Structures are given as structure tokens and as C-alpha cells.
Amino acid sequence: MSQESDAVLRLIGEHEEQILTEWLQEAGANSSRITEAGRRTMRTDAGEILRGVRESLQAGADPHAFQAAEWSTVRDSLESLSRSRAAQGQSAGDTSAFVLAFKRPLFGLIQSQAQLLPGQQMAVAWTISSLVDRMAQWTVSTYQHTREDLIRRQQQDLLELSTPVIKLFEGVLAVPMIGTLDSARTQVVMETLLQRIVETGSRLAIIDITGVPTVDTLVAQHLLKTVSAIRLMGAECIISGIRPQIAQTIVHLGIDLQGIASKSSLADALALAMEQQGFVITRRQV
Structure with missing residues (x-):
């Protein structure tokens, strides 16, 4: 010492x-x-x-x-x-x-x-x-x-809370996306959605991007990766929330979304999903 x-x-x-x-x-x-x-x-x-x-x-x-x-x-x-x-x-x-x-x-x-x-x-x-x-x-x-x-x-808690997987109908799941879509969030979406597909045996998944402010090449690539992962699980995917501005951006960037069903609203996407599942929706006569 x-x-x-x-x-x-x-x-x-x-x-x-x-x-x-x-x-x-x-x-x-x-x-x-x-x-x-x-x-x-x-x-x-x-x-x-x-x-x-x-x-x-x-x-x-x-x-x-x-x-x-x-x-x-x-x-x-x-x-x-x-x-x-x-x-x-x-x-x-x-x-x-x-x-x-x-x-x-x-x-x-x-x-x-x-x-x-x-x-x-x-x-x-x-x-x-x-x-x-x-x-x-x-x-x-x-x-x-x-x-x-x-x-x-x-941040992890917010990611999980901001990517809920909702069961809309028998065999139909939906993921409403809100905010910026980055690599970390895409990973959470894929993991959560794929797990729910396995748990529920669903055949269709709707990814709603109404709350996504902008779509660029990176966001489109993330969406394509998610769709590919869903298809590997034996399910199909519908992208909803394609606003006119987003549609123009996708075309301008030359992003190929052919082969992926898309709709302007979640309601239209659900109607398409019901049709693909063989359901017919009719209004009851009062």
C-alpha cells in the first residue's frame, strides 16, 4: 500500500x-x-x-x-x-x-x-x-x-404494439401498418405475422399501409420480403391502403408489385379476401 x-x-x-x-x-x-x-x-x-x-x-x-x-x-x-x-x-x-x-x-x-x-x-x-x-x-x-x-x-415494446395482427375473419388476418417501415420493424412484422399464420392456419394476410406516410424503394423491398415470407408459409397476401400518391410513387420508382393483389382500402381488401375464400356477401332484405 x-x-x-x-x-x-x-x-x-x-x-x-x-x-x-x-x-x-x-x-x-x-x-x-x-x-x-x-x-x-x-x-x-x-x-x-x-x-x-x-x-x-x-x-x-x-x-x-x-x-x-x-x-x-x-x-x-x-x-x-x-x-x-x-x-x-x-x-x-x-x-x-x-x-x-x-x-x-x-x-x-x-x-x-x-x-x-x-x-x-x-x-x-x-x-x-x-x-x-x-x-x-x-x-x-x-x-x-x-x-x-x-x-x-x-422501443421493442412500441414495435410490438405498433404491429398488431388482427383476425378479421376465419382464415383472414390483417396487419395495420402505422408510421415509417424500416428493417427492424419489418422483421417484427414478419415474425409476428408468420407466427399467427401458423397458430390460426390462415390462408390470407392483409397488410394495410394506409398509415404509412411515404413509400420508397426501401419500403417496397420490405413489403416484398414480407409477402415472400408469407407465401413460403403457404398463404397469400393482399396489400391495402394504396393511395393515389403512393401508386404514382411506386410507378415512378419502377417497383414491380405484379402478382401481388392490392386495394385502395382495407374494406376492399377484406371483400377480395372473402371472395377468394369462397364467401358471398349479400345485403339482407328488410
């Missing part, structure tokens, strides 16, 4: 309660905006981190190598703190500021214990600053990963 690490360990070991109290004061635990339950939570979090730092230093951890195994307990505590605060809606900056407040009481002790740290004050201060900065950065990284995971889950 270096002399600087030993000095930091002695400061924490001899003044743990003082450090904890001043840390919470610096972090704003006494603010009127914080509830009593919030203060208790802050004290618990700070106490856990402080004990982890002390135990890591006792194990010979190098303050400048925060990725080392000896700091795993502290990293786990910081990750738990960051995830908890992220779930509560607090920002990464708030969590980082809480950790950085750990410096203030330690710097105060260095100043007051100058006679016990002859010629070491600057080196000890640098060691503390380097360690706490790495701790704060770790919370920011964890917060970022947590938010990214949450966003990915939400």
Missing part, C-alpha cells in the same frame, strides 16, 4: 462519522426539499459507499486503478445507487454531484491534519480527487447504460 493510500485509510478510519455527516451536508441532505425518508436513504447510500472504500483500501486496492477487482464492492454500490436514482427520475448529474460531495470532508481533514501529513498533503489530495472522480464517472456510465437499456426495451 502506498503512503497516500495509507493516509486516506487512516483519515477514513479515524473520522468516519464526521466524514459521513459533512458529506451529507455538502450533498444537500439538510435541504427543506428533501424528506426525512430521503435523508435516511442518502445516509444509507453514503455509508455503504464509505465502508466499501475503506474495505477496498484495507485490501490494498490502488486508488488509481478503479477497474481492479479490489474495487468491485464500491463499483457495485455505485451501480445500485445510479440505477435507483435513475428509476426515481433523477439525472446523471445529480448522482455524480452526490458522489463528488465526498471530496469536501476529506479535503477538510487534510487541511486540519496538516501536522500529521508532513509533505504529503498535495499527494493525498490528488489521490482522493482521482479516486472520487473515477467513482463519479462510474455512476454516469451506469446511468447511461441503464437509460439505454430502458430505451431499447421501450
